[in-house]
Amino acid sequence: MNEILVLAEHRGGELRDVTFEMLGKAGALAGASGGAVTALLLGAGVRDMASRLTSYADEVLVVDHGNLTDFNSAVYQPVIAEVVKSREPSLVMVGHTAFGVDLAPSLAVALGLPLASDCIDVVLDGGAVSVTRQIYGGKVDARLSFRDSATALVTVRAAAFPVEDGARSGSVTELDTPVSDEPAFRRFVQYVEAAIGDVDITKSDVIIAVGRGIKEEENLALVEELAGLLGGVVGCSRPVVDAGWLPKDRQVGSSGKTVKPKLYVAIGISGQFQHMSGMKAAETIVAINKDPKAPIFSEADYGIVGDLFKIVPALKEKIAEARA
Amino acid sequence: MNIVVCVKQVPETAEADLKIAAGGKGIVEEGLALQINESDNYALEEALLITEEHDGDITIMTLGHESSEEVLRMSMAKGAGTAVRVADPAFDGGDAIATATALAAALKDVEYDLVLTGCMASDDGATQVGVALAELLDIPHATYVTEVEVGSGEVTVGRELEGGLIEKLTIKLPCVLGIQTGINEPRYASIMGIARASKREIELKSAGDMGLDASSVGAAGSGTVLEELTFPPVGEGADILEGTPSEASGKLADILKEKGFV
Structure with a gap:
């Protein structure tokens, strides 16, 4: 069966819109291809988020660990790689966000997966994935296919797909995938809010x-x-x-x-x-x-x-x- | 602090009326000005600023055809000491990861503390090469970088997230940083610098020179395959107000008045 794995993105304890946009699209693709939608959620104390995702996915995989509190691609990537390797989904969707662009190319290299970034459409045709992405600043659309690979990796543009009401009732599976400590070579320091100017x-x-x-x-x-x-x-x-x-x-x-x-x-x-x-x-x-x-x-x-x-x-x- | 800056020459398309070439796999580049990719220009400037403060040499590197030597020379005119063009027909048609594979091979015999790239190329918009390159080199990375502060054996960087939020992190050297536009004010090359750079040598590296199998790079080594280019479907779109500037403006002023804005 085709599994579509969607990486849930969140910040400050809130799931971000792109997560639901991808899950909606994954749901439509799964419906047409007889596949299943799986959400992968990494974080610390994310039980509430996981239960919210069950309306949008058939299964919600959760890696809940203190080292996953703040996004750090150096900590997240090996965990995601492990999950993708063990499940071999036909498609992995990651948001084309500041989070996703810092993660997806290294995940692709680490796993030897083909990567199409900033996709505005994804098509599943008998297991074969093709995508549309924009080039030249949105002036031209490019349709891409993937060379033989069990898994295709895509990053998806924010707001490319609408948020649908969740109509699934998936289960939550806690994974015990090992999580490393934050490495000395890349340490999160803090978030800094944008300065407020004189005109709002x-x-x-x-x-x-x-x-x-x-x-x-x-x-x-x-x-x-x-x-x-x-x-x-x-x-x-x-x-x-x-x-x-x-x-x-x-x-x-x-x-x-x-x-x-x-x-x-x-x-x-x-x-x-x-x-x-x-x-x-x-x-x-x-x-x-x-x-x-x-x-x-x-x-x-x-x-x-x-x-x-x-x-x-x-x-x-x-x-x-x-x-x- | 020795820095390698990876840059790309791209056609200037922001205000151009593009045409798709026969075969549907590329645009007609004839008549389009070629220039350094915008965020790469900021990456080069950041390298110049860092080496001015902390000494060191800059190697400017590109994967591209002969025309892209113009970008290398302009970078040397600004202060890059060494220029490398990763050049081989085998690299043609490569996707971002295939390109990163070739660049990683070219970096093998270069000594560096830091690799800078632009965070995104304005032509293909892939936003992949820098991060993929870091993984191939097995060194840390950060992209969408809008602040760099050099410390001892590490850099503290700010990454631009959505909504203007900045994520601060420290990264050990050597590392790859994907530089975002706006981080600095790129300088112009001096006439003297341009004259000097025109005589400088550019090192060429082919797939064979770097011990790369042609099947691992270029179109053959790419996991993605370009099928077709099309113009985006035109939706309902705007009601275009026709006429001379004065006529069109008159129509718009009437509409704005009708809607209560005037």
Whole structure:
């Protein structure tokens, strides 16, 4: 029988959404292929999490150990490798998260498994796994298959699949897989929360967000004026923070803020998934970009294709006129 | 502190209108500017900053075709002392782990305390090579690194997690760090540096030189097989407002007024 093994991800005592997204997809794949869904949960004092997972998996494998309190791939990886080796699932799913990307490639090498990362779709066809992942910043989809391997390893993009209501009633199996002490070569020190800045963009109804397309720091004045006209604040995508033009607390996306304003105007932002995961819940999304194939247009309600340096000044004029 | 920085040359695609090449397994690269992968550029800068403070040499390494020597030369112009191109038709078409396998072999006869890579290549987005490389070299790693502080025989790093949370950890040297964008401000090469670097030698390493069996690298050594490239399905998508900048802006202003934003 095909077993699909999903690695449960949690932080601060909470299971993360990507866990349920993967379990939902695994459930659909198992339903179609007559397989079983297994969740693998590593942690310390995780009984409550395990029982919650039983609604989403046929079996929940638990390794409960004090050394697994905080994620450390050096401690987690050998434990997961042991479980995968002994069960030989046809598919192992790990979140394509900061946790997953630090773990999956070393797990693949250690076990000699093929790895496809950041997958947005997974297909099981008679035991053969194929996946779709995005390349060139989300502009192109690539379909990959796996060369002969009993087990395929994939990392799955957050929010690629919806969270379904759990309709299973699985059992919990406590494993006594050995867990090593945290090795001297990689020691967890602490989590540090992001600094809080002077503007909390998550509180604003209108966000004018700017990306790589703005080109120069001095061009920010253009979007600041537009934000002023619409009573909003300026947010941005990662490249603007990387360049040091705006502080980190203005960054919208998976490693920044998740926002749900009434109006989100994305200017010169192509729309990589890391950005879109932080803004797609906005009520009205407007995108201005010179590439008609920019992924941002698939998420936007309204779009203008063209040069932002011509459009934004024109838009400011038209807004002033509309107000008059 | 000797540092190896592994970099990749990628096409600039952020604002380009891409086309899929005949056969459906690649994009048309003609007309696209080639440049150092963005996070690799930050990795190189981090190496330069570390060696400026703690001495040591930088070896810049890439796996790629001849065009990627441009990236090596630009890195030498900024201060890398040695350049290595892992070059062999046998490496073509390799997935991330096959690439890491070749790089690991190339690192065998290099002395290093630290290996830096970008955390992700902007073309394939695999986010795998650095971590796989560490496992192949049997040394520790961390990726999505946004802070590096060099201590005695170890580094303290900050990893960027979701929501801006930073995970601090200490890692013994030698190790591999996957560097995230934004960690520093990459410098530009000087004209003098570029002129000097143009005459420098680049060491080539083939599969045979490194004792690698061609079947263990490249497409033959890859566990994943690229079947087909397609453009993402266009969903409902945006209502595109047509016209000149003024006309399109006028339409948008009307919509914003109707919705009560103006």
